[in-house]
Amino acid sequence: MHIDANTLDDETLIEGDICIVGAGAAGISMALEWANSSHRVILLEGGGFEVETELQDLYRGENIGRKYFPLQSSRLHYFGGTTGHWGGFCARFDPWDFEQREWVPHSGWPIDLDDLKPFYDRAQTVVEIDTAPERWESGYWNDQAPNLAVLPLDASKVWTKMWQFSAPTRFGMHYREPVVASSNIHLYTHANVCDIKTNEAVSAVDELEIRCLNGKSHRVRARYVVLACGAIQNARMLLASNRQAPKGLGNDRDLVGRFFMEHIEAPSAYLILAEPGPMSLYHLSEESYVDRKARGELVLSNEQQREHQILNCSADLRAEGEIKPEDLANRIDTYPKTAQGVQEMLAPIFEALDSGALSEANLPPLAGFSMQCRSETAPNPASRVMLGEEKDALDVPRVKLDWQLTELDKRTLLKTFEVIGTEVGRAGLGRLQVMEWLLDDDPFGGPESLAAAGWHHMGTARMNDDPQQGVVDANCKIHGLANLYVAGSAVFPTSGTANPTLTLIAMSLRLSDHLKKIA
Amino acid sequence: MDRRQFIQFAAAGAAGIGLSGAVWLPSAEPPLSVLGRPALLRLLNSPGEITAIGKAFRAEHPTERTADAIASAILTDAQLSSNLPKPAMREALWRQIRQDFADHRTVRLRGWILSVTEARQCALYSILSPSLS
Numbered sequence: 001m002h003i004d005a006n007t008l009d010d011e012t013l014i015e016g017d018i019c020i021v022g023a024g025a026a027g028i029s030m031a032l033e034w035a036n037s038s039h040r041v042i043l044l045e046g047g048g049f050e051v052e053t054e055l056q057d058l059y060r061g062e063n064i065g066r067k068y069f070p071l072q073s074s075r076l077h078y079f080g081g082t083t084g085h086w087g088g089f090c091a092r093f094d095p096w097d098f099e100q101r102e103w104v105p106h107s108g109w110p111i112d113l114d115d116l117k118p119f120y121d122r123a124q125t126v127v128e129i130d131t132a133p134e135r136w137e138s139g140y141w142n143d144q145a146p147n148l149a150v151l152p153l154d155a156s157k158v159w160t161k162m163w164q165f166s167a168p169t170r171f172g173m174h175y176r177e178p179v180v181a182s183s184n185i186h187l188y189t190h191a192n193v194c195d196i197k198t199n200e201a202v203s204a205v206d207e208l209e210i211r212c213l214n215g216k217s218h219r220v221r222a223r224y225v226v227l228a229c230g231a232i233q234n235a236r237m238l239l240a241s242n243r244q245a246p247k248g249l250g251n252d253r254d255l256v257g258r259f260f261m262e263h264i265e266a267p268s269a270y271l272i273l274a275e276p277g278p279m280s281l282y283h284l285s286e287e288s289y290v291d292r293k294a295r296g297e298l299v300l301s302n303e304q305q306r307e308h309q310i311l312n313c314s315a316d317l318r319a320e321g322e323i324k325p326e327d328l329a330n331r332i333d334t335y336p337k338t339a340q341g342v343q344e345m346l347a348p349i350f351e352a353l354d355s356g357a358l359s360e361a362n363l364p365p366l367a368g369f370s371m372q373c374r375s376e377t378a379p380n381p382a383s384r385v386m387l388g389e390e391k392d393a394l395d396v397p398r399v400k401l402d403w404q405l406t407e408l409d410k411r412t413l414l415k416t417f418e419v420i421g422t423e424v425g426r427a428g429l430g431r432l433q434v435m436e437w438l439l440d441d442d443p444f445g446g447p448e449s450l451a452a453a454g455w456h457h458m459g460t461a462r463m464n465d466d467p468q469q470g471v472v473d474a475n476c477k478i479h480g481l482a483n484l485y486v487a488g489s490a491v492f493p494t495s496g497t498a499n500p501t502l503t504l505i506a507m508s509l510r511l512s513d514h515l516k517k518i519a
Numbered sequence: 520m521d522r523r524q525f526i527q528f529a530a531a532g533a534a535g536i537g538l539s540g541a542v543w544l545p546s547a548e549p550p551l552s553v554l555g556r557p558a559l560l561r562l563l564n565s566p567g568e569i570t571a572i573g574k575a576f577r578a579e580h581p582t583e584r585t586a587d588a589i590a591s592a593i594l595t596d597a598q599l600s601s602n603l604p605k606p607a608m609r610e611a612l613w614r615q616i617r618q619d620f621a622d623h624r625t626v627r628l629r630g631w632i633l634s635v636t637e638a639r640q641c642a643l644y645s646i647l648s649p650s651l652s
Contacts, residue, residue, distance in 0.1 A: 269630075274562055418625075421632025426620035431562060434630040 002180045005191035005212050012218045016042035016186065017519060019208065019222035021193050024081020025501055026488040026508040027228035028171045028179060029126050033512040035182040039519060042222055043185055044210060046192035047078030049172065051339045054213055058192065058392045061399030066444060068403050069335045073342050074455050075230055079189060080172020085342055088168025090129055091161065091498035092120055092136060094312060096302040103309035106259065106379040109493050110465045110474040119506035126505055127166040129293065136162050138296050147278040151429065157304050158423045160296040161314055165289050194396050196241035196249055204482040211394045224483050224515055231260065231457035231490040235385040236399050250478040255471050257385035259459035260403060261377045261495040266450045268438055269371040269417045271317065273430040276367040282317040299497065300419055310412040312497040313375035315420060319368065373416065374454065376495045378408045385460050405444050414438055456500050461490040476511045487511050550601045553608045554590050555647045557640035566648065573645025575628040576638045589643045593636055612636060
């Protein structure tokens, strides 16, 4: 059922078994796991069913580190969350993304890919992509048709990682009816959590304070509380709940908000093939995005990453006539400052992909491609979300984001394309040229830099079984707090090269199963 | 490489453009006429870019700034006789370039990831084609 918190009597007490804060990909996926069960689920969403400027403004903050997108428009604050402008890119993390890599400080998860696999399968259903496991294998596509040939590279050096494309599933539209129709899911919109209150010992959450822009406030009590507001807002909420814990909840070791990660996405190289070949597997075109819903990208093997002591990084190929790097409009300098502006910016791209304008039948034989990286960024404690001095309309301190990159990030990009270029040459396929900006001493900060990001917020409440090194444990429970959990990409200790949506949903379903066992 | 150049290179590759031998190094004698004609020309279809790559190589390798020194380095590394017939020499160079990549004997010049052998060929080309230098 749905209740607009604006319409409740002031200071209403809301009670349930489990309270999920945030109705985006993580929160909705979790809530639906409990639909029609005997448990009373409170799902709190700060926005409504449509984008509202005043509510988006609650996300506004200050970027004090390297250039970054306006915080109020890179996330959507309404039912469905940022799936409202999601591109639908899905990929699984690689096995080595979970490993402790000695050349990557602070790497290593307390779980591995096998732990997540069953939840990935379920997450694929949530985002409406095919669940057949072979669709993640490039060899499967290679066998389907001659034009889907995998490039004949040495897979022990450079392999083809498969991406799949969701419709994309707009959670706000697709899951509104099942959430609202469920008898035991109580969705409260316009309900912004502004404070988390604990018992005197600060060992468990007692209640949440929610505020509405119309001046009303309410309280929520639940046996279990799950924060599912995105990596930036989750950290903000924990840090701002500092009446009983001066450093913020779960922050005794000054870890909350740290290790903020993104993916570096940028046009990075040109690839010239000696002969135009069948490259359909790698194109981002109507055929791959709308019909086949799958595409390959080039990634260095685990062994190569280890040998060169670099991070995970993938490279997609875009040909003349297809979507050009600038069309993706993820340049930070020109990024719209409003959520509506972002949707207007993205609309032509989705329309072109849906209309057939990018059909491969319309493309000439191609030998030239630009390559765009999607690179893991190093977990870095200096890259962090903090509270600013300014407060928002609900009297909550706004965010200050200090996004930082490291020498390892720089080295990763250049070395990745050097290795791909070497392998392309060895295979006799052609030659690769690294773009000029990437050769600068300061590729991320120079005036010619094309480095942008993927709008992927990760880290800030990282997972580690050791409370000295992580905010949450392997079950996503905040260390030292008996009933407070974090869902979403905030818990990622490392960012991999895959877009985070599929993995954060899988992690949320795993958390849901854990809570079912103890609830 | 800017976007315009990229489109030019891509089109060259797509069309399988090759340039006739008569265009290249008309005054050079074997083996320089073979060594100084990198196969990369066929791929990029840009004498100016090949020259720029060659100049960049020479700038980074002070001991390989003369045609003789560069040709000698190519022949030595590929274990080639200077008397080899042209077709056999071209074939041997092609194999050596692939082997360079396999052995990670590569250089990065103007962003291009190239085999040492073909980079030397570009250097030789930049010397022997003064009109383009």
